[in-house]
Amino acid sequence: VGEQALLKCSFKSSSPITENLLVDWTYRPLTGGQMERIFHYQSIPYPTASGKFKGRIFWAGNVANGDASIAIQSPALSDNGTFICSVKNPPDV
Numbered sequence: 001v002g003e004q005a006l007l008k009c010s011f012k013s014s015s016p017i018t019e020n021l022l023v024d025w026t027y028r029p030l031t032g033g034q035m036e037r038i039f040h041y042q043s044i045p046y047p048t049a050s051g052k053f054k055g056r057i058f059w060a061g062n063v064a065n066g067d068a069s070i071a072i073q074s075p076a077l078s079d080n081g082t083f084i085c086s087v088k089n090p091p092d093v
Helices: none
Strands: 005-007 022-029 036-042 044-047 057-059 070-072 081-088
Touching: 036 057, 044 057
Parallel strands: none
Antiparallel strands: 005 070, 022 036, 022 081, 036 044, 057 070
16 A cells, blocks of 8 residues: 555567557456456557546556556555456457
8 A cells, every 4th residue: 555556467479569469457346346447558558537546557568578567556455456457469369
């Protein structure tokens, strides 16, 4: 709590990394409910513009090195939940 949390995500692809590579991070609260997209990356990072993580999520990855990690600033216990990283690098999925 209070410090930056790094959410690691690494991937391998049989295809070359291009600008078509997509990274999506989704989140579901510990209490359940709908999954919500909290981060999107395609050539540049697109942090969420709404919700509990607005202004607190930052790109910490380097897709050229197979890293799609993000960081959450000032995490709180209420942020507890399931975080899922999904990487697509067409034609490799």
